[in-house]
Amino acid sequence: xxxxxxxxxxxxxxxxxxxxxxxxxxxxxxxxxxxxxxxxxxxxxxxxxxxxxxxxxxxxxxxxxxxxxxxxxxxxxxxxxxxxxxxxxxxxxxxxxxxxxxxxxxxxxxxxxx
Numbered sequence: 001x002x003x004x005x006x007x008x009x010x011x012x013x014x015x016x017x018x019x020x021x022x023x024x025x026x027x028x029x030x031x032x033x034x035x036x037x038x039x040x041x042x043x044x045x046x047x048x049x050x051x052x053x054x055x056x057x058x059x060x061x062x063x064x065x066x067x068x069x070x071x072x073x074x075x076x077x078x079x080x081x082x083x084x085x086x087x088x089x090x091x092x093x094x095x096x097x098x099x100x101x102x103x104x105x106x107x108x109x110x111x112x113x114x
Contacts, residue, residue, distance in 0.1 A: 010067055017063065021056045028053055041104040048103035055098055059091035 028049040036042055066084035068074045 017060045021060055024053050024056055044104055048098050051098040055091045055094040062087040062091055
């Protein structure tokens with residue numbers, strides 16, 4: 001019973017991360033379609049969103065690989081639980097830096113969506 005609950009939690013996390021990635025890509029495409037380089041920080045905003053999407057995807061892939069290795073579905077010498085958990089940490093760190101450090105937090109960002 002405990003194993004089933006663990007697998008359900010893992011699946012819910014993967015579904016949640018996938019939903020978050022899809023929403024982030026949709027947000028990035030909305031900004032890209034706005035195509036308003038006259039707005040200040042437009043390039044920084046677009047780069048930050050690209051970086052967020054890439055790091056989110058890297059985190060999701062690393063997390064899925066880590067789960068598959070922990071469940072011993074994948075048995076490779078080159079991929080270990082340590083490697084995948086470290087890459088999860090690195091992608092999560094890049095995601096947080098992109099989300100809170102690179103993407104400008106100004107009122108002018110709302111100009112892109114109007």
